Amino acid sequence: MALLEITGLSKGFGSTTAVEEVSLSIERGAFFALLGPSGCGKTTLLRLIAGFETPDTGRIVIDGIDVTKLPPYLRPVNMMFQSYALFPHLDVAGNIAFGLRQERMDRRRIAVRVEEMLALVQMEGYARRRPHELSGGQRQRVALARALAKMPRLLLLDEPLAALDRRLRAETRVELIGIQERVGITFMVVTHDQEEALSMAAQVAVMNRGRLIQTGAPSEIYERPATRFVANFVGEVNLFDGRLIAGVASPALAVEGFDKPIPLPAHTHLLEGTTATLAVRPEKLLLSRAPAAEFALAATVSSIGYFGGGSIVHLATGEGRALKAYLSGVAAGSLRRGAPVWVSWPPEEGVVLTQ
C-alpha cells in the first residue's frame, strides 16, 4: 500500500482553480519531487496535504487513514516552510523541541531527541542560538531538524533550497539525499528548479496549471516527456511542429518550410495528417562537415558557449530555424562562428508529442 494516496483532489480560490483533479500515489520511503513553474498549484497541493487548505473535492489518505478532514495538528505530516518559519522567540533547541512538547513528551527524551536532530543536521553547539543569530544555511538546517524531530510519516519540503546561494544549494542537495536515506522518512519536495528535482528525487511529478501532467523516474521525464510542456520545462529541447506522414517505409513529419519530411521513430503509430511535435534533446544532435545520415539539415554556427565539460552550440538552419546542440568535452573546439555544418540525429532519439 502506498504511503500517500491522493484521489481526484481539486481546490479553487474564487474563480481560479489552483489544483484540478489531481490523483497521485507515493510509495513509503520515496524521495518524491513535485516540479512545476510558479503558480502551477504545487504549493497549494502541498498545503492541502499538510492540512492548511481544505479541498473542494477529493480525498487524501496517509498510511491508510483518510486525513482529508483532519486539522494540521492531527496529521502525521510535517512541513519545512520555504521561509523556514522558525519561531523568533525560541532558541534553536526550543524550535526543534516545539513539536515534541505538544505531544507532552518526557523532558529527558526531548533533550535526547534535540541532540540527535542537531547532530543529524550538523548543528551541534548551536542549541542556544536564536534564529536571527544564524546564517541562511544554518536556519535551513534548523528548519529541517524541527520538521524531522517528530519523525513524521511524510515530510513536506516547500522549495527547501530556494533561499540558499548557488554553491550551498548544490551541497545541501546532496546532504538532503543523505539525510533522507538515513531517517527513511518519505520526502515530498516542491520545486520549480528542474535540475533540483531530477537530481534529488527518485520519482518526479510535473505539474502545470493545477494539473498533474506526468509522473515518473527523472530519466523517464527527461527522455520520454509526455507533453510539449514537459519537454520544454524539463531541460532544453529542439521542437519541430508538423503533420504526420505515415509513409510506406517509415513514419515522418512534414514541417512547413522543410524540403524533406523529418524521419520519426519507427514505433510511431499515429494517423496520417495528425498534427504532432517532434522533440529532440540538444545532446542527441550530431554535427558533421558532410551529411551523416539520409536526413540532415544544413546549418551555420551562430554562437558557441563553453561551460566547462562541454559546450552549447547555437545553430541556424537553412530554413531559418534556431537549434541547440550540446557537445561534450572539447568537441566544439574545431567549430568557428559562421562555419557551415550538417545537423542530424538518429530518428529513434526523437520523441513525438501530440499535446
Added chain:
Amino acid sequence: MTGLGRIGRLIFIGVPFLWLAVFFLLPFLIVVKISLAESTIGIPPYTPLVAHQVSGLELHATLANFGLIAKDDLYLRAYLGSLGNAALATALCLLIGYPIAYAIARSQGSVRQILLFLIILPFWTSFLIRVYAWMAILEPQGLLNQFLIALGLISTPLPLLNNQFSVELGLVYSYLPFMILPLYGSLSRLDPNLVEAAGDLGARPSQTFLGVVLPLTMPGIAAGSLLVLIPAIGEFVIPELLGGPDTLMIGKVLWDEFFNNRDWPVAAAVAVVLVALLAVPLLAAQRFLERERAA
C-alpha cells in the same frame, strides 16, 4: 548620515530634545517649584521660591506639602484607588481588545480598513461629550434603564450611574482604542507561517496561541497596556462625571486641591508624586520593549 554633516546631525537630534525640554521638562520644573512653595492668598497663590531681601537672595523651599501627602491617608487611598481602577480597566481593555485586534488583523483589505476606521471614529467626537452621553445612557431615567423596564426585565431602575461600575465602564470605553491599535500593529506583523508551523508541529489552536501568538505580540500588549494604564491613573473627567461619592481617584483629588481649595503647592506636590509613580511602570515597559527590539 554622511550627507547631513555635523550641523545637520545636531539639528536632527536637537529638535526633539528641544521640544521635550520646552514643552515637558520646563513645565514640570515649574510644577516642582510650586510644590516646594507655601500657599498664600494672592496672585499667584503661592510664595516665591527665591525672595529678594536686603541681605541678598534668599531661598524659600519647604517639603511640607509632601509631608502632608504622606501623613493624610486620603492621598494614599486616592493613589491606590486610581491604580486599582486603572489596572482593572487595563486588564479589561486587554481582554476585550485582543480578540478585536486579532479579528481586524486577520480580515482582508477593505474590510480591515473599515474596521480600523470604526476604531478611530470615536475620536472625531469630543471626549467630554462622549462621557456625557454615557450619563444620559446610565442615569436612573436614562436610555438603558428605560429600555430594560420597557422589556419588563426590571421594575425599578438599576443604579448604574455614579458608582464604581460606571467609572470602570467609562475608563474601558474611553481607552479601548489605545489598547486595540498597538495590539493590531503587533498582530498584523505576525508572520502567518509561524501560526501554520505551530499547527503543523502538532499544536492545537489554544497551544499555538499561548506558545507562539501571545509571546510574539508581547510588545503590542506592553505598549497598549501602558497607553491605557498611564492616562487612566491620572484620569479626572471620568471619575468626576461618572463617579460617585465613594469614587476616590487621584486626578479628582488634584482637581479639588487646585480649583476648590486653591492650594496650588499641595496640588503641585500631588502631581509630582504622580509623575514619579507613573515613571516606574513606564521605565520598566521601556526596558522590556528595548530588549524585545534587540532580540
